[in-house]
Amino acid sequence: MVIYLDNLIKKIIEILQVTVVYDNELTKNAYCFPNLNLIVINSCNPEWEQQKDLLHELGHLAKQRNNYKLYNLAYSLRSQMENEAEEFMIEKMLEAKLNDPDFEPSSFNYINFLESYEIETRYEPVVKEFMTKYLVGLKADNIFF
Structure with missing residues (x-):
């Protein structure tokens, strides 16, 4: 996962x-x-943690580069932008996990994933949606939640 994540971040x-x-x-x-x-x-x-933070900040640039002036305009806008950046980071980390040759889908636990990277559990639906999208289509009998 580390090598793929490093390459993904560089890209x-x-x-x-x-x-x-x-x-x-x-x-x-x-x-x-x-x-x-x-x-x-x-x-x-x-x-x-540096990788996680870097992916979060890259999420800001990828999704909001032209809207940065709105960040401090209202709490709701700032909150929405932080959430988008966090979701970007989570999706890229999950993408790296899926591309790890040692990854075994049947052993994946979304709570363990969130806790191991110190990600708030409120992002559980994001992890479930992403993993369902990529795994259920590949192997329908491998639904783990």
Whole structure:
């Protein structure tokens, strides 16, 4: 999963032509500066957390690059944009899991997935929908929820 996820992140960075900077003095996990096409990641965090944060910030650029001025306009807009970025991150992590040659669909547990990556359980429906979309069509007798 790690190799595929690394390659996926590199591909997204290349497509979006974003600059990613790692800094060990950040007060947050990450910052996104859409007007500069720049993402800054806290390099003090574990690698898996840096990847998760980077995917989240890439989600902002992929989905909201031209709407960044709306982010602070209203709480509802900010909340919606954060949710979209989080869903982007989750979907890319699941995509990496599905492309892992060692992945066994019958052993997948969405709660374990959420907990292992410290993702809020309110995203359970996102994980279920994504996995159903990609696995049920492949093997209809392999429904795990």
